[in-house]
Amino acid sequence: MRTFNVTGFREVEVVGQHSHTGQPCPREQARVGISLQEVCCSCEIQLLDSKYLSSKAFQSHVLGDAMSALDHALETAFFLMTNDEIARVVVCLSGKLVNVSQDVSVTCIAHLRIEENSRPVYELTPADKLGIAMKYKNMGVSLYKEGLLHKQTLAFFVFSDAVKWLCMIPPDEDKDFLQEVMTVKMQCYNNIALFHLQHHNYNLCVVATTVVLNVDERNVKALYRRAVASTEMQNYEPAVEDLKAALLLDPNSKLLKRQQEVIKRKQKDLTDKYAVAMKKMFS
Structure with missing residues (x-):
């Protein structure tokens, strides 16, 4: 299982190997289903205004439409995942980016399924x-x-x-x-x-x-x-x-x-x- 360490909006470190499966990565504006399990958050989840953390498993989302800092950071990892991959995602954000008094960390196990990939550019x-x-x-x-x-x-x-x-x-x-x-x-x-x-x-x-x-x-x-x-x-x-x-x-x-x-x-x-x-x- 790979681990994606995300800091800021678009800074990500990938840890671990991923065997080639021939599965595609989601493109921008792709429609995907995301299941987040074992979510651990350093603050109350409601404060983060996250559609991903509040959604049901595999509820449809369009990648690129994030309207909160945490969702934008999560999508940074999702773009690097392949279809049907399960990975650990760790997000660390400055409190200023999410409007809380202290820095925030969120850890979860993410399972991504591509429902409809967008066309190549x-x-x-x-x-x-x-x-x-x-x-x-x-x-x-x-x-x-x-x-x-x-x-x-x-x-x-x-x-x-x-x-x-x-x-x-x-x-x-x-x-x-x-x-x-x-x-x-x-x-x-x-x-x-x-x-x-x-x-x-x-x-x-x-x-x-x-x-x-x-x-x-x-x-x-x-x-x-x-x-x-x-x-x-x-x-x-x-x-x-x-x-x-x-x-x-x-x-x-x-x-x-x-x-x-x-x-x-x-x-x-x-x-x-x-x-x-x-x-x-x-x-």
């Missing part, structure tokens, strides 16, 4: 891939709207999955969907940028918003978020330029005007500090 049409991306994007929006930090963290991964599927649509194949593909992709990147901004990953926020602005230079959300990130990194000149561009598009925005005042105040504080340092140096 090369068999999917652009419309199929766009449909999956839209599904993930809408899941991410639903998670984010809950307003809970651990749900927003999961939403970041879901938005990233949506972008992954959109990037699998070759440009020469998406002519009928080009505008829709680009719209959904830019929405996802904007949401990813917001996540990075809220988690103080300012460089990554700038990267994500720049992807949006390279396609749509009139995107006010991206301009604003890049300006805020640049401000936090004390890159005031590009921040000012982004805000000017955003205000031309939305001149009545109180949010943009407020950020302008933030930059002016920070620039003044920085100038005052330099003045004091120079005075001490030459006094």
